[in-house]
Amino acid sequence: MPEDLRPQIPLTRDATRAFNIACEEIEGYEADDIIATLACQARDLGGRVTIISSDKDLMQLVGDGVEMLDAMKNRRIDVDGVREKFGVDPGRVVDVQALAGDSVDNIPGAPGIGIKTAALLINEFGSLEELLDRAEEITQPKRRETLIEKREQIEMSKRLVQLDCKTPLDFTLDDLEVRDPDPDMLLGFLAEMEFRTLSKRIADALGKDAPVIPEPTAQAAEDAPKAPDWPGIEPEAYTRVSDMATLDGWIATIRAQGFVAIDTETTSLNEMQADLVGISLATAPGTACYIPLGHKDGASDDLFGSDTLASGQLPMQDVLDALKPVLEDDAILKIGQNMKYDAKIFAGHGLKIAPIDDTMLMSYALHAGEHGHGMDTLSERYLSHDPIPIKSLLGSGKSAITFDRVPLDEAVKYAAEDADITLRLWHIFKPQLHRARVTTVYETLERPLVPVLARMERHGVKVDRETLRAMSGKFAQKMAGLESEIHELAGRSFNVGSPKQLGEILFDEMGLDGGKKGKTGAYATGADVLEDLATEHELPARVLDWRQLSKLKSTYTDALQDHIDPDTGRVHTSYVQTGANTGRLASTDPNLQNIPVRSEEGRRIREAFVAEPGNLLVSLDYSQIELRILAHVAQIDSLKQAFRDGQDIHAMTASEMFNVPMDEMTPEVRRQAKAINFGVIYGISGFGLARNLRIPRSEAQGFIDRYFERFPGIKDYMDETVSFAKEHGHVQTLFGRKIHTPEISAKGPRAGFARRAAINAPIQGSAADIIRRAMIRMPAAIEGLPCKMLLQVHDELIFEVAEDSIGRLIEVARDVMQGAADPAVHLEVPLVVDAGQGANWAKAH
DNA sequence: CTAGAGCGCTCG
DNA sequence: GTACGAGCGCTCTAGC
Incomplete structure (x- = not known):
């Protein structure tokens, strides 16, 4: 060759x-x-x-x-x-x-x-x-x-x-x-591995025809709805189970084949509040049933006498007793779409469900970055079928009803269809996992996380309502004062919360400079703009103060109170495992991953997150995990060594770049180096760095050039990552998680976005994989200790621990976290985990 | 009245 | 025209 x-x-x-x-x-x-x-x-x-x-x-x-x-x-x-x-x-x-x-x-x-x-x-x-x-x-x-x-x-x-x-x-x-490779064999191999460019170049050089490699999209289409033997999806054909003998028949089938698709219907999307209404099962494509358990008679607005059960249902406890051995039988695989939800519902009835498969997570392991993973998306894409919209049963807005008010016949069609679709998707995804070589990711990073997250969410974190209420009151007072001040400065009354109105005041009426209109023709009034204006006028400064308080009050001190569960007195977030394409989790309802910490005033909100009496909150967080991963994947010897030596990495970067000896380091130089380090992780650009550091673009570009000069491996890593993405249509993490980059070869500004995302994804994603591995191992490691893992904030885990076990917990959990890459990946940099503890989250951090 | 886009702000 | 990845509250508008 x-x-x-x-x-x-x-x-x-x-x-x-x-x-x-x-x-x-x-x-x-x-x-x-x-x-x-x-x-x-x-x-x-x-x-x-x-x-x-x-x-x-x-x-x-x-x-x-x-x-x-x-x-x-x-x-x-x-x-x-x-x-x-x-x-x-x-x-x-x-x-x-x-x-x-x-x-x-x-x-x-x-x-x-x-x-x-x-x-x-x-x-x-x-x-x-x-x-x-x-x-x-x-x-x-x-x-x-x-x-x-x-x-x-x-x-x-x-x-x-x-x-x-x-x-x-x-x-x-x-x-x-x-x-000497056999050319045909080599080409075949390259084709199978989907090395498009390389196989073409080699074929050209050898004077052979380039192998035909299907485009990923075409491949997906080919993989998708190949199910000639499957009957169509016909909601009319599903069974309603209304006697125990019929249920026993379904259970016998499930036992015989060893798997079943399952779905639960409830009265709420919030699992802590939801009441179980019915269960659907699918044993084969087209063969599905619905077991109504909690449907009510009477209109939902009838406050009296409406809570009688509809006829034609089975007693809930009887059905759960019958299903319990199936749900808990480790020889029967339970398949669902977003099984965390169903697992939490069952947990509310004292039932465990294992083992499981989850089609949503399979889709995520296969297609992160390509498309969404909700059932409607998947059904349309892989089954060419639009499922019955839930809105057609429940309505929407104020007049929406809950599922227990849906007539049985309608409920059967909708619920059983969900289970049927889920089962079909499972049959499609299962072989795809192998072909795409992401089974390990699914098996080790996705599926085992489901019960872990379910437990964390059900535990919840205790939040002190009085603390929040007091803060809300204080914020309201301050805001009122600021508001009248602002109106006075503006010369008239307006809605301070409206960027549109504010822009008109600042730039049209007051005639301040620097007004730039965005895509929609409105003036930009973001914090950076207002900060600049604050040097010439008092109004923007007041607005900034008002906005900070408004944010804290509406998003945190007010909204958080509404999320305190009346039964548990705790806040139960929901983690979306497919929330970020990189493998990170997302937290919703409420989002507990963006509780303020950077400003002193905001940080006080964390004082409302408390431990039960006799307990403390313990926080363990990875120190600089993404930079460590960068040092590892880009093979930067000096960075790796700095981490091994426990050096201040930003100072070391600054020293290297600006030729400043470590003992003469100034905070300003270090700050700039820190911004550059972050910039590298984000797929640095002169423009972005310039804006972040508020320096001229040319100067920022100079910094970047010097950085690449001093750490040449970084540039190589970036180039290699981008060309890998172009070659394969995806990038991957240290653990094999694939993040697809469909726009990497796009033209125009989208290319820049795709490029930076491709550079960032393996770093952010590997860090996400590492903490996932830690979380998955954590329950076994801390078993027997009087503690609970409550929250995850990307590089941080928060526990509630009995006071006398804190030392032990920190020791054990730190070990798990620091060793979380092993043995799959031998990191050439140490992982370091810092710990803090306190009666509330502010003190624990 | 409802849904969705856009803006702005919070976090890692 | 641009730093990477998220969620949520508010305002405003389009459309039922």
């Missing part, structure tokens, strides 16, 4: 894919067989089998791995056998299969056990050497011949795997060229 065709692009950071690559390089040899054979023979020869995986649960299987391989080779696995032999339930086995990549064949009753599980088992090299040396001694003729015949290829495979093993999977195409 010509020299210039060996670009130094990182091939992959995905364990499964990397391993497949290694195996596929060995012509005509199945990955399964290589690994299964080697694993078994290594054991025969007294070698050890090790595993490379990011999944802790899977690690537990390692000890039994070899034995499991034997069983699988002989196709002797059944559900009971698996459970008995390995203490693993089929739900777990689904994990294992999924992690391993393609399944070879499914064994009835234990969906997804495939021999490729073996693909995760890799021999330790010492024993492999010995194995190869002594291949002739192996007794089974077939294995002996195989090993001898393929020894050369195995050597190569080993070398590739070895590269794979050092630090996770960081080898280049050069590393793959350990022999």
Whole structure:
């Protein structure tokens, strides 16, 4: 192959894919067989089998791995056998299969056990050497011949795997060229991996036709609605369950096949307030039912005598008792769309639900950045079907009714359709996860987080209403004073809360300079504009003060009171797992991830977040996690070393850039360096930095140029990330989470946005993955301690802890957080977690 | 009367 | 025309 065709692009950071690559390089040899054979023979020869995986649960299987391989080779696995032999339930086995990549064949009753599980088992090299040396001694003729015949290829495979093993999977195409590749095979491989540009260049150089690689969108369409055998979605055909015998029939079917799609209908979107109204089940596409439990007779506005149950329903407790063994049976997979909601509803009735799959999260793992993950979107996109709009049942606005007032026949169609759609989506997404190599992400970063978040949300955080009420009153007073002051300065009365009116006052009536109209023709009156104006006039300064108070009062001290649950006296936020494309969570109803902290006055709102008597709040937060990740992924030695040495990273950056010795550092220089460091994470631009630092653009550009000069790896990282995005249509985190970048090759200003987002996503996303891993491991780690994990704020976890256990909690939780990247990713920088504690959140921070 | 866009502000 | 990622309250307008 010509020299210039060996670009130094990182091939992959995905364990499964990397391993497949290694195996596929060995012509005509199945990955399964290589690994299964080697694993078994290594054991025969007294070698050890090790595993490379990011999944802790899977690690537990390692000890039994070899034995499991034997069983699988002989196709002797059944559900009971698996459970008995390995203490693993089929739900777990689904994990294992999924992690391993393609399944070879499914064994009835234990969906997804495939021999490729073996693909995760890799021999330790010492024993492999010995194995190869002594291949002739192996007794089974077939294995002996195989090993001898393929020894050369195995050597190569080993070398590739070895590269794979050092630090996770960081080898280049050069590393793959350990022999003359068969051009067709190489092109086929590149096509399969969807290396568009590269495969075309290589094909050109070799005088061959470039392989046809479907565009991602076309691929998605091809993957999508291929279900000729499925009946259409016909809401009329669904069953209403109104006697226990019928319910028993459904349960029997579910038990026999080991999975069911499930959906709950309630009276509220707020799970803490919601009453269960009915449950729908789907066992096959087109086969779904609805079990009404809490539908009411009478009009919703009839205050008296309207709360009688409608006839034709089953007693709720009877149904829950019957479903309990199904919901809690770890051999039955429960499939839902946004299962956290249903899990919380069931938890309200004392029921656990596990194991689960969640189509919303599957879509997120597959398509983050491409489209939304709500059921309506997914149904339309993958099933070409518009579901019955909930509004058609409930109405909207003031006249909206709750689901318990929906007539049974209408409810059956709507509710059962949801379960049917969910099941169909599951059938579609499941194989897609493998093909896109994001099963590990789904299995280890998405699905296990559901019960963790559900628990945190149900715990809630105690908020002191009196504190908030007092603050609201104080703010109202101050605002009233400011308002009359502002009106006086303006010469007339107007709505201070209206940017439009304010702009007219400032720029038209008072004639101040600097009025710039935005897209809609209104003057911009943002804080930065008002701050500039404040030097010439008093009014804008007063407006800024008013706005701060207005924000604090309306968004925080007022609104937060409305979110205190009357039953628990606590505030129960809801985390949206698919909220941010990067893998971050979003917090809603209320958002507890943007409680003020930067201003002194705002920070006092945190005093209202308190611990129960005898407890304190403890906050643990990652220090500079995104910069640490940047240092790692961009391989900046000086930054990595600075973090290892525990240096002040912004000061160090400043010192490096401006040639200021560390002991002569000034706050101003450090501040600028800090802004640059953040800018780098955000996909720096001269314009953005200039605006942030309020310096001329040329000066900002000078800073950036000097930064890139001193840290050349950063520029390389940025360029590589962007070209990776252009090549693949996505970027990925250290843990293999993919964030799609559909507009990376767009023209015009959108290209800039897409470029910066692509640069930022692996950094922000890797940090998000790390804290997710910590959260998932946390319940087991703190078990037995009198504490609860309450909140997550991107790089921070907040606990409520009994006073006498605080030391222990900090120790344990810090360990989990600092080790959260291990063992999947070996970070070359330490993760540092700071801790604080106090009677309220202000003190804990 | 309701829904949605736009603005502005809060956080990491 | 631009720093990355979010959610929410208010105002204003379009449309039922």
